[in-house]
Amino acid sequence: MARFENAGTSPRNYGSIDVAEGIFSGEGTLQSLMDVEAALALAEAEAGVIPVEAAEEISRKAKVSFLNEETYEKHRRATGHSLMGLIRSYQEVCENGAGQYVHFGTTTQDVTDTALALQMKAVYDLVERKMETVIGLIRELAVKYRSLIMIGRTNDQQAVPITLGYKLAMWLDELERDLERLKASRRRVLVGQFGGAVGTMASLGGAGLAVRDNMMVRLGLEIPKIAWYNSRDRHTEYVTTLAMICGTLGKLGNEVYIGQKTEVNEMAEGFSPDKVGSSTMPHKRNPFVPARLSGFGRMARSIVVDAYTVMESTNERDTRSLRMEPYFMERISSLTDAALDTAIDLFTYIEIREKSFEKNLNILGGLIYTEALMMHFANKFGRIEAHDILHDIAQEAVAEGKNFVDKLLENAKVMENFTKEELLSLMNPAKYIGLSEHFTDVVTRK
Numbered sequence: 001m002a003r004f005e006n007a008g009t010s011p012r013n014y015g016s017i018d019v020a021e022g023i024f025s026g027e028g029t030l031q032s033l034m035d036v037e038a039a040l041a042l043a044e045a046e047a048g049v050i051p052v053e054a055a056e057e058i059s060r061k062a063k064v065s066f067l068n069e070e071t072y073e074k075h076r077r078a079t080g081h082s083l084m085g086l087i088r089s090y091q092e093v094c095e096n097g098a099g100q101y102v103h104f105g106t107t108t109q110d111v112t113d114t115a116l117a118l119q120m121k122a123v124y125d126l127v128e129r130k131m132e133t134v135i136g137l138i139r140e141l142a143v144k145y146r147s148l149i150m151i152g153r154t155n156d157q158q159a160v161p162i163t164l165g166y167k168l169a170m171w172l173d174e175l176e177r178d179l180e181r182l183k184a185s186r187r188r189v190l191v192g193q194f195g196g197a198v199g200t201m202a203s204l205g206g207a208g209l210a211v212r213d214n215m216m217v218r219l220g221l222e223i224p225k226i227a228w229y230n231s232r233d234r235h236t237e238y239v240t241t242l243a244m245i246c247g248t249l250g251k252l253g254n255e256v257y258i259g260q261k262t263e264v265n266e267m268a269e270g271f272s273p274d275k276v277g278s279s280t281m282p283h284k285r286n287p288f289v290p291a292r293l294s295g296f297g298r299m300a301r302s303i304v305v306d307a308y309t310v311m312e313s314t315n316e317r318d319t320r321s322l323r324m325e326p327y328f329m330e331r332i333s334s335l336t337d338a339a340l341d342t343a344i345d346l347f348t349y350i351e352i353r354e355k356s357f358e359k360n361l362n363i364l365g366g367l368i369y370t371e372a373l374m375m376h377f378a379n380k381f382g383r384i385e386a387h388d389i390l391h392d393i394a395q396e397a398v399a400e401g402k403n404f405v406d407k408l409l410e411n412a413k414v415m416e417n418f419t420k421e422e423l424l425s426l427m428n429p430a431k432y433i434g435l436s437e438h439f440t441d442v443v444t445r446k
Helices: 019-023 026-046 053-060 067-078 085-094 108-144 163-190 203-219 233-257 288-309 321-349 356-360 367-381 383-400 406-412 412-417 418-425 436-444
Strands: 149-154 157-163
Touching: 019 108, 026 085, 026 108, 026 203, 053 412, 053 436, 067 085, 067 412, 085 406, 108 163, 108 203, 108 233, 108 321, 108 436, 149 163, 149 356, 157 163, 157 367, 157 436, 163 233, 163 288, 203 356, 233 288, 233 406, 288 321, 367 406, 367 412, 367 418, 383 406, 406 412
Parallel strands: none
Antiparallel strands: 149 157
C-alpha cells in the first residue's frame, strides 16, 4: 500500500468507511463474487448438474481468506480478464477436483452483475439504516423548535415569518420521500443475473431455470424474468435513487452553510476547542461540515450522467458499458455513505442560535409585515389598492433608508383609516406564522 494513501482522492477518502473500505473494498468485491460462485455451484448440484461433493467443497472455500493474493494477481495480469484471476485462484484452492466445477455453465457477466447486486443490496441496507437515523435527528429538531419563530426567505430575501420547526419539517418530508423511493426500488433494482453466453441458458439444457431460481433464492435476490445483460436501467435507477438522497442531504448542508454566515448566524456546525477554521485567521469558525455535505450532493449529480450513458448498449452485451459501471457504482455508493455519515455528525451536534432568529426578524424595520398589513387593508381599500399603498410606503422607506414603521405611521391615508395600536398589533411575528405549527405536527407525527 502506498504511504499517506488517506491524503489522496480515492472514494475511500470521501470519508466512507462502511462502503469504500468495506462493501466495495477489494476483499469485499471478491467475497461477493465468491458468494455468487458458491451459490451457483450449490444450485447446480441440487439440479443434478454437478456433483454434490464438488459443490460443497466450492462452498466451503468461498472465503477470500483462502486465496493467495500473489497467485490472484499473477492470474489476473496473465489473463488480462476481469474475472479469470479469481476463477483460477479459486479453482486452485478447491480440493479433490472440485475446482473444475467453479464457474460451471455460466458467463462472466452472470457472476459480476449478480455480485454487484449483492453489493447494492448491502448498500441499500446500510443506507436505509442511516437514513432512518438522519430522519430521526431532523424529526427531533423539528419537534423541539416547533414554535421558534424565524424569518422565512424567498430568493435569498426576507419574506414573512415561519417557525424553525416548519422549515425542518419540510426537510423531513423530503427525506422521507427519499427513503420511500429507496424502499420501493428494491424489487426492481436488486435482481440477479443468470443466462449464460447470451442469456438463453443453452449450456445447461433443461436445468437452467431451476438453477437460476435456486441460486437467487440462496442469495436473497429477485429472480429476473429474462437476462438483462444489455439493459442497464436497474443500475441507472440505483444511481439516480442514491443521487437524489445525496441531493437532499447536499441541500440541507447548503442551508446550514448559509445559516452559519456571520450576517445570518442562525445555525452552525458543532464546535470543539480543537477545531481549526483557518490556517491564517484564528477567529474563523468555517462551516466545513455543511460544506462537505453540500459538496457530496454536487458530486453525485455528475455520476447520474455516467449511469444514463451506459443505458445505450448494443447487441446482447456491450463491454464498453461494463467497463464504466464498477467505477461509478462504487463512487455513488461511497458518496452516499459519506454524505449520510456527515449528515449524522452535522445534525447530532448542530448549534441553533435562538437570539439570532429574533434579531433577524427585526433587521428590516417592519418590512416583513407588508403582506399582513395588505390583507388587513384589503378590507378597506380592496387588495390591489392596498398593495399599491404599501408598495409605495415600503419602497420609499428603502430608498430613504428610513424605518418602515415610521413611514407607515406618517402616511395620512393610512392613519385616516386605522389606529396606531391597530397597525402595531398586526406587526407581530407570532400572529403571522400561519399554520407553521400545524404542518410541523403533521409531518413529525410518526
